[in-house]
Amino acid sequence: MAWSFAKAFQNLFTGSRLVDESDWENLEDTLLQADFGPRVTDEVIEAVHAVADATANLDTEDLRRILGEVLEERLAAFDPTLSLQAESGFPAVVLVVGVNGVGKTTTLGKFAKFIATRGKRVLVGAADTFRAAAVDQLATWAERAGVDIVKPQVDGQDPAAVAFQAVERATAEGHDVVIIDTAGRLHTKSGLMDELAKIKRVIEKKAPINEVLLVLDATTGQNGLNQAEAFLEQAGVTGLVLTKLDGSARGGFVFAVQELTGIPVKLVGQGESIDDLTGFTPHVFVRQLLD
Numbered sequence: 680m681a682w683s684f685a686k687a688f689q690n691l692f693t694g695s696r697l698v699d700e701s702d703w704e705n706l707e708d709t710l711l712q713a714d715f716g717p718r719v720t721d722e723v724i725e726a727v728h729a730v731a732d733a734t735a736n737l738d739t740e741d742l743r744r745i746l747g748e749v750l751e752e753r754l755a756a757f758d759p760t761l762s763l764q765a766e767s768g769f770p771a772v773v774l775v776v777g778v779n780g781v782g783k784t785t786t787l788g789k790f791a792k793f794i795a796t797r798g799k800r801v802l803v804g805a806a807d808t809f810r811a812a813a814v815d816q817l818a819t820w821a822e823r824a825g826v827d828i829v830k831p832q833v834d835g836q837d838p839a840a841v842a843f844q845a846v847e848r849a850t851a852e853g854h855d856v857v858i859i860d861t862a863g864r865l866h867t868k869s870g871l872m873d874e875l876a877k878i879k880r881v882i883e884k885k886a887p888i889n890e891v892l893l894v895l896d897a898t899t900g901q902n903g904l905n906q907a908e909a910f911l912e913q914a915g916v917t918g919l920v921l922t923k924l925d926g927s928a929r930g931g932f933v934f935a936v937q938e939l940t941g942i943p944v945k946l947v948g949q950g951e952s953i954d955d956l957t958g959f960t961p962h963v964f965v966r967q968l969l970d
Contacts, residue, residue, distance in 0.1 A: 691739070698737045703728075706746070714900050715931030719938060723749055747965050753934060754961035757943035761918070761958070762889045763794070763856055769886040770802070770849040770857045776875065776914050777894035778906045779863035782922045784813050786894050786948060787860050788820020789956035790920070793946070799855040801826040804845025806838040806878060807860045817860055823953050827854070838862060838874060839881040846885045868909040875914055890917050892945065897921045897932050904939065911940055918945035920956075930968050933959075 691705050703724070710720040726749045731737050734745070765771040775790070777783040787803065795801045803821050807813040808831045821828040829845040842859045849857035859882070861875055882888055893916045895903045910916055919936060924947050933944055944959045 695738050695740050698731070698739060698742050702739070702742065706742075710931060713931035714935060716901075716935040716939075719753075719931070719934050723753070723934075726752075743969055747969050750934070750965045750968070751961055754937075754965065757937050759918075759943050759945050759959040759961065761945050763799075765855065765889070766887060768850070770846065770854050771889045772846060772882060772886050773856065773858045773890045773892060774861060774875075774879070774882075774888060775858060775892050775894060775920075776861050776910050776916070777863055777920075778910075779810075781863075781894045781896040781899075781903070782948070783863055783894045784816050784860055785820065786920055786922055786946075786956060787858055788817060788824055789948065789953055790892075790946065791821065791826045791858055792824035792953050793956050793958075794856050794858075795824055795826055800853065802845060802849045802852075802854040802857045803828050804842050804857060804859040805830045806841040806845070807862045808834075808836050808838050808841060809862045809864075813860065820953070827852075839878045842878045843881045843885060846882055850886060872909055872913045879915070890945075891915050892918045892920050893942070894920045894922060895936065897924045900932055901935075904936065911942070916940075916942055918943055920944075920946040920948070922948040924949050933964065 691702065691709060707720060707724055710723060711717070715723065727745050730745045731742060734741055763771040775783060775787045784807065791801045791803050803817060803826055805814040805817045805828060811834065814830055818828055818830060829841060829848055831841050838861065845857050845859060859878070861878060862871060864871065879888060891914055893907060893910050893914070895907060919940070919942055921933065921944055937944055946956055947959050948956050
């Protein structure tokens with residue numbers, strides 16, 4: 680990751696020398712600029728200080744190591760494992776939710792490829808029937824990912840009916856995973872949540888839902904969280920997918936968003952190609968931030 684966040688740390692930790700007060704100030708500034716947020720930044724600095732103060736002749740290499748340990752420990756409080764273990768005779772069912780404009784449908788296509796490359800038979804359901812463009816877009820991504828798709832049989836078909844048909848077909852044809860796209864915007868938040876609740880009820884008549892993944896644009900930070908508030912409160916979100924982490928200074932948003940929502944980050948998008956969605960591995964993530 681060519682993040683400005685990583686470059687800032689490289690400058691902070693250049694060479695091996697004793698740490699002075701300016702280093703602590705620079706560390707705090709770097710965390711804030713990287714979108715950790717004031718509360719998480721204060722807690723990270725406090726935790727690093729607690730270890731560093733007991734370290735004789737603290738140098739920049741010590742500080743880097745301690746910071747890495749503190750960051751990894753914070754991430755360890757959240758389990759990034761995707762729950763895709765299906766019950767016997769059923770596919771694992773994943774709903775993908777999020778406001779329009781965050782790359783939800785594109786992310787779903789990448790997620791389908793991510794699962795398919797691991798030897799799973801995947802089917803996607805185009806249940807965002809309020810936007811014809813979303814159906815066409817998902818069909819393109821499904822073709823690129825080499826997975827099957829269930830599309831509306833008529834324009835504007837009931838989204839819950841499309842979702843049910845997708846799960847029904849996946850069950851009948853022995854697919855391992857079915858991923859359902861959903862609408863990102865209706866005229867009111869209550870209408871959107873009612874529609875999503877209906878989709879969930881209809882699906883659960885056929886198979887359990889394994890994951891509800893909320894897609895967030897990492898570059899929007901707290902604003903993105905505010906936009907997604909209705910999903911967080913009412914959609915039963917089980918995991919977060921962060922897009923547009925590449926080329927951004929928002930690495931700290933991973934820490935802030937998990938602690939603000941209590942929901943783990945499970946996937947991250949780091950580019951534009953179909954293979955640029957990956958699982959979230961805390962140790963690797965911290966290493967990329969600091970190296």
